[in-house]
Amino acid sequence: MRPSPVVTHLSEEEVDAREPVLARVAHLLKPYRRQIMLVLVAVISSAALTSVVPFLVRAVFDHALFPLDGGPPDLGLLGWLVAGMCVIPIVTALIGIGQNWLTSTVGNSAMADLRGDLFEHLQKMELAFFTATKTGAIQSRLANDVAGVRTVLTDTATTIVQNSVTVTAALISMVLLSWQLTILTLILMPLFVWLQLRVGRRRQRLARRTQESLSEMTAITEEALSVSGILLAKVFNRSTQEVERYREANRRQTRLQVEQAMTGRTFFAVVQTFFAITPALIYLVAGWIITGSSVISADTLTAGTLVAFTTLQGRLQMPLLQLMRVSLDVQTSLALFRRIFEYLDLEPAITERPGAVALDPRTIEGRVELRGVYFRYPEPRALSGTVSRDRFGDSGVRIGEAEGGEDVEKGSGWALEDVSMVVEPGRLAAIVGPSGSGKTTATYLVPRFYDVTEGAVLIDGHDVRDLTLSSLADAVGMVTQEPYLFHGTIRDNIAYACPGATAEQIEQAARGANIHDRIMSFPEGYETITGERGYRLSGGEKQRLAIARVLLKDPKILILDEATSALDTETERLVQEALERATRSRTTIAIAHRLSTIQSADVIFGLADGRVVEQGTHEELLAHPDGLYARLYVEQFSRPGSSRYDERRADISL
Known part of the structure; x- marks a missing residue:
């Protein structure tokens, strides 16, 4: 409830x-x-x-x-x-x-x-x-x-x-x-x-x-007549109910x-x-x-x-x-x-402090630290008559869901509790854990989508609350599980990260994201219309366009929020290759359900119930068979009763 x-x-x-x-x-x-x-x-x-x-x-x-x-x-x-x-x-x-x-x-x-x-x-x-x-x-x-x-x-x-x-x-x-x-x-x-x-x-x-x-x-029109809304209504045969919902509001x-x-x-x-x-x-x-x-x-x-x-x-x-x-x-x-x-008259909750410091893109190293972070989601602020509610009932306010599918509503409890992490410049850090453990929440604190309740998030030793919002946004890039593409051309969607980019720069970013050849296979190439939210493209194509956009932005810190989930093997390989290029010389924080994508991480943090319960490399964490990472690894790669499961258990026990 x-x-x-x-x-x-x-x-x-x-x-x-x-x-x-x-x-x-x-x-x-x-x-x-x-x-x-x-x-x-x-x-x-x-x-x-x-x-x-x-x-x-x-x-x-x-x-x-x-x-x-x-x-x-x-x-x-x-x-x-x-x-x-x-x-x-x-x-x-x-x-x-x-x-x-x-x-x-x-x-x-x-x-x-x-x-x-x-x-x-x-x-x-x-x-x-x-x-x-x-x-x-x-x-x-x-x-x-x-x-x-x-x-x-x-x-x-x-x-x-x-x-x-x-x-x-x-x-x-x-x-x-x-x-x-x-x-x-x-x-x-x-x-x-x-x-x-x-x-x-x-x-x-x-x-x-x-x-x-x-x-x-x-609001009903925006929900029901969007591509997602139409698809949902057709899949669950709710078109009649949607029409009646609109008619009642119309009456x-x-x-x-x-x-x-x-x-x-x-x-x-x-x-x-x-x-x-x-x-x-x-x-x-x-x-x-x-x-x-x-x-x-x-x-x-x-x-x-x-x-x-x-x-x-x-x-x-x-x-x-x-x-x-x-x-x-x-x-x-x-x-x-x-x-x-x-x-x-509603004051933004995230604002710049007087005398905020701008990060210099020429000298930024990209060291990220969460120091004793406690975080509780604030009460939602909304305009009268605009609060999101369940579509087919009145079961209370729906605060929403974070990218990556992690529910951001935590009631009165802590979403994160005494979380401390350090990611050194240029290193790849991975965050793993069950759904709802606080993975996405932790990454959202780095670019100040939310402010910590207690503790601090630091970049190169600077509290992010003391940095200008513009320089912080330039320093941090993100690729989400469901990247957003607006209705426009492929070129415009990539160039959104850098409106003044040349055609050569856009093409270079697309090549780095393993998507250039696919773009050129379209009759209109880079002028191909993506459709609303990119519905004319496959999931892998949208992911690679999102990676190209981040490569064009060229941030020093990169956050990957389950960027390869729900992809087929071949598409995952292409996306993974693009991600490997994107993470070079960048501080990278990756959230992954597919543990195969983060085995080479420099450090892996295991989160459960908003707490860091373990950290280490892939080999170090597998050395603890009862640990969170080892359990997730066994569950993901094997099934109980199979010979492969027994082999995995044997490998871990060694």
């Missing part, structure tokens, strides 16, 4: 406590201050020009068509007023085009910055974070959450400013025309604002649940989307209805004023004033509704921003 460790993530209050979310959003826009100032100038200019139109309308009625002094229409004045009413929309349209270009540029650039910051932060996170988090969930947070705030960064800020300026200008104009009618127009606004705040809080909660549901769907997402879309619709229907009937109420009040049934003086209420006022009402309605809608969008987006900032 797997334990269920506590998954830590920041709450909304904790995210806001570090720095208010809106302040952090504003910080994203800081590099684009000049463009934003131009947008503000454009918005204010456009709003100011638009506010002039109602006054032109009043002048058309009260001075050009129906002069208040009772004279004939003034066609000359009418021509100028009409010309102004025509020019203003053209100018505002041109301003709007420039404004839209600026806002789109600023918003998309800020969103690209945010996405880039997220990806960069992801690269800094420790290995344990990824073993505790679904890959699809991380992808969703990078893609869906960032896309969800696109509108806020590209349009919302401008919409708020533009509509705020428009509403302000319209209200000022309405007050100048008739402050009494303005009060009548806005009498229910406090109630609307209160209702809008309540709807916004509900939309915010729904937005977070919707994005978490979307993350789950993305939940649909329900949340509908609920989010409908939240606030009744509120907006009420507001829109009120604004629609307000002009009719204004006409009714105007009738009372004109007939003397009101305390308001009829002297200021001309036909032009009434037409201008109702025109302003029409201009006020849409900006106010947009402000309310955009306010809800902002509150919805705050939930997404919190999810993004929650991610950015």
Whole structure:
């Protein structure tokens, strides 16, 4: 039974406590201050020009068509007023085009910055974070959450400013025309604002649940539609169950989307209805004023004033509704921003200390030492709603498995306990032991995939925690049991270790890995596409490509994590020859289940239950028949009751 460790993530209050979310959003826009100032100038200019139109309308009625002094229409004045009413929309349209270009540029650039910051932060996170988090969930947070705030960064800020300026200008104009009618127009606004705040809080909660549901769907898609997932489903005839799993997540997402879309619709229907009937109420009040049934003086209420006022009402309605809608969008987006900032606020567990020393590749010797190492796997840290769980149940958090098949989940016990090893420069050290004994864990401490709980790991006498991460990564290379190849050409996969490598250097590395001739047998040679995770290649071909990649990197320290397991005899021979070339003049730590591959090791360490129980050469360890290595050797090469088994036992007893 797997334990269920506590998954830590920041709450909304904790995210806001570090720095208010809106302040952090504003910080994203800081590099684009000049463009934003131009947008503000454009918005204010456009709003100011638009506010002039109602006054032109009043002048058309009260001075050009129906002069208040009772004279004939003034066609000359009418021509100028009409010309102004025509020019203003053209100018505002041109301003709007420039404004839209600026806002789109600023918003998309800020969103690209945010996405880039997220990806960069992801690269800094420790290995344990990824073993505790679904890959699809991380992808969703990078893609869906960032896309969800696109509108806020590209349009919302401008919409708020533009509509705020428009509403302000319209209200000022309405007050100048008739402050009494303005009060009548806005009498229910406090109630609307209160209702809008309540709807916004509900939309915010729904937005977070919707994005978490979307993350789950993305994770299911990534798992089920990968090559490995499809193969697994076909082998175990689980395609129907996978489809139903996706359909259930899809139904939940649909329900949340509908609920989010409908939240606030009744509120907006009420507001829109009120604004629609307000002009009719204004006409009714105007009738009372004109007939003397009101305390308001009829002297200021001309036909032009009434037409201008109702025109302003029409201009006020849409900006106010947009402000309310955009306010809800902002509150919805705050939930997404919190999810993004929650991610950015997770501090990497593996970081450089101040004053970290860089290993000099010209002088590094490659001496590796584990000194009194105790190690316990930390509690997994993951984002809310992203923790990896069993596919067909809820049996707790699955922390993950290390390369080589060694389960990295150890509960509350020690994964390694008082482990001490020394590998001299240029020597080959082998680590053997039963599955789960801590072999892979020990090697993962050398490149600082994890940090020791107690004790120290040293390279040339330097504690790895005192070294720069970049120089440590350059000094240590690794070939795992299941090498990862990305979807691309063979050339690109090898050159990943050294992007600036020449074709000759890549070919030399491939020859050293015993894979050049095989590559050239493909119709497209080095331009052959490997397929996702290298599925177009055999296991041995992938292993040799991984070795070629390490040879191109040319590290001083090499870790081989069961690099020849599960290979046929001929392929193992080719891989073993490549490994022998790779280990020359390098400090090498090899994990092996096939003991035939490490009999020539300079030193062999036997691990059991996270402890070093023996060490020595092949001959020295065989001299102890009851030792771990001798038992593993007999079990691997012979079967009880066979003559070969008896011969092996006899050899060991000598």
